[in-house]
Amino acid sequence: MGNVRYFLGQVLYLYEWVIVIECILSWLRMTGxxxxxxxxxxxxxxxxxxxxxxxxxxxxIMGMDFSPMVALLVIEVVRNLVY
Structure with missing residues (x-):
């Protein structure tokens, strides 16, 4: 059971980073x-x-999309519950 929780925690951690990278790339994609x-x-x-x-x-809110930040917070809470 411990290995499954560890694996799930690592997958969620990786997914958090994918969200961060996607946010950064959304700014950089304007370079063409x-x-x-x-x-x-x-x-x-x-x-x-x-x-x-x-x-x-x-x-x-004022042109800013805060949904990735909320998603990161929720994933982090779930990740902490898994551990």
């Missing part, structure tokens, strides 16, 4: 680089199902 755009599309495919849930309930 096709490599950045391709990586952004890949990370967005992974992140959007979870962040999209929060995006439905949290509107942008």
């Amino acid at each position: 680089s096709t490599v950045i755009e391709d990586v952004y599309q890949a990370t967005n495919t992974l992140v959007e199902p979870v962040v999209g849930l929060f995006r439905r309930f949290i509107p942008p």
Whole structure:
């Protein structure tokens, strides 16, 4: 049971980093680089199902989308509960 909890915790930790990378790439994709755009599309495919849930309930505030931050907080709480 301990190995499963450890593995799940590590997967959630990795997923948190994918969300952070996706947020950074969303700013960098304005440079027009096709490599950045391709990586952004890949990370967005992974992140959007979870962040999209929060995006439905949290509107942008002054043009800023806070749903990734809320998703990170919720994932961190779940990760701490798993440990």
